[in-house]
Amino acid sequence: MKLYDGGRAPNPRRVRIFLAEKGIEVPLELVDMGAMEHRSASLTKRNPLQRLPVLELDDGTILTETIAICRYFEALHPEPALFGKGALGSALVEMWQRRVEMHLFLPVAQVFRHLHPAMREWEVPQVPAWGEANKPKVFAFLRHLDEALADRPFIAGDDYSVADITGLVSIDFMKPAKLAFPEGLDHLARWYHTVSGRPSAKA
């Protein structure tokens, strides 16, 4: 198999961190997103939606979408479980992964895509008012997450999970989006220090 990787972009990084946590090595082919190579004929054939990452299996089967790729590896290599265990445990990881994705990852992406000059060719049309409207959404969810982290080490409970990966990548994505990590969210800061100190965070 081969993973078409997008370098510094947040979705490719989510998959690389996931693989590092699992201890799985997959051959990577770096696609230069800055040069718009993810919109090349070769990549468009593999993913008509022109997004990365793309996983190509040995028989040519294509799998796209970050979380779908992660779930595939979870099924092949169940340990350590990053999508939770048991009916309720798995559902709670899914709940938190989706909350973080919809209320943090996506709003940070909107701020970046609609306000950063480098995104002019990527997000057509840029709607700066929509970028601005997402800033308070980001900070409201960070406060919510801080409260949730008051009584547990990781976002979905006692164990590190894919929800922490999405959370870490979202917060690191705040830097290019020019959003400052807010003061006074001590539980969130403690969690961020822990997860960003894991070796996988360098992936």
Next chain:
Amino acid sequence: MKLYDGGRAPNPRRVRIFLAEKGIEVPLELVDMGAMEHRSASLTKRNPLQRLPVLELDDGTILTETIAICRYFEALHPEPALFGKGALGSALVEMWQRRVEMHLFLPVAQVFRHLHPAMREWEVPQVPAWGEANKPKVFAFLRHLDEALADRPFIAGDDYSVADITGLVSIDFMKPAKLAFPEGLDHLARWYHTVSGRPSAKA
């Protein structure tokens, strides 16, 4: 257990269709979203994000997020499988469910929330230019979906899945968003006719 339901809103409907396909009956408590009851103290205590549906288990455990609730029921009642089977089958359902959600369900919701006068209190601030910018995204994905459906009966393959539920609810959501079903997408129209004719579509 009890499911706090939001009536005609699209996410609560996704869960009701899922339960109907599974043949599972869960006591529903209707929350009047038109009267903003999902922002009441009682609901906010259960879901600080003030969204529906909310599943409350007998021990008081709260589960939110449509797909997390559906996955919980899938784990308790595996048949018929609506999240796919096997590592690759499940990953392909996840891929399509997420593609439909991110590129159809979400853009239709943006059109509705940013352009419909009734949403003024829900989406603050409304950004009409962002609502308009989502219209071409909806139609581009419908064309993509039409092509994908040329060689198979359902969105993720041979079997009906949660991706079809998200697709059906998205297309029905186009009506209040004032988006017309486009002409000439015959595979999509055939699929829509099939899935909206299933008894579960009335849920």
